[in-house]
Amino acid sequence: PTPLVAIVGRPNVGKSTLFNRLAGERISIVEDKPGITRDRIYSSAEWLDHKFRMIDTGGIEVGEEDEIVLRIREQAELALAEADVIIFLVDGQDGVTPQDQQVAQLLYRTRKPVILAVNKLDNPKMLQSVYDFYELGFGEPFGISSAHGVGLGDLLEEVFKHF
Numbered sequence: 001p002t003p004l005v006a007i008v009g010r011p012n013v014g015k016s017t018l019f020n021r022l023a024g025e026r027i028s029i030v031e032d033k034p035g036i037t038r039d040r041i042y043s044s045a046e047w048l049d050h051k052f053r054m055i056d057t058g059g060i061e062v063g064e065e066d067e068i069v070l071r072i073r074e075q076a077e078l079a080l081a082e083a084d085v086i087i088f089l090v091d092g093q094d095g096v097t098p099q100d101q102q103v104a105q106l107l108y109r110t111r112k113p114v115i116l117a118v119n120k121l122d123n124p125k126m127l128q129s130v131y132d133f134y135e136l137g138f139g140e141p142f143g144i145s146s147a148h149g150v151g152l153g154d155l156l157e158e159v160f161k162h163f
């Protein structure tokens, strides 16, 4: 079967933007602010000669802080169960947040490969901030800009090592 890649992270880090960029079409809904309920969305994708499938773990609702955390956990756990490789996406402009730490806690428990991608690094100067994310404990963070399509080749090359 075609390998499945799950994109996991707190709301608003750019999961759907990355998903759409890799899918090459606007399948997933991108919102300027979190708060839209969505189901997980699947797409097939191809990069160079590699075929894979993706899950965009959307479906985060606005609510109490606890509610949000609960939803992230639910979505992430479903994705973890199914995925072959996990992309843990964070926002390089925000730095490490408590919600990133919550997602990290979930991901420590999986035996599946987790690749940390630091999004929204839209220009080379911003790449410096990847270093802040080593503290999440997933090894080398990959700096990307989903909006501008920067760094995606290197990220996917790392993903494909685990297929």
Ligand code: GDP
Pocket: 009, 010, 011, 012, 013, 014, 015, 016, 017, 018, 029, 030, 031, 032, 033, 034, 058, 119, 120, 121, 122, 144, 145, 146, 147, 148
């Ligand atoms: P999700 O909640 O994780 O699915 O995040 P979305 O994909 O909906 O994106 C949330 C916001 O971040 C939107 O306003 C996007 O346009 C913006 N965004 C996503 N990727 C990038 C990026 O690489 N650079 C910048 N500057 N903004 C981005």
Ligand code: MG
Pocket: 015, 016, 017, 029, 030, 031, 057, 058
């Ligand atoms: Mg989304």
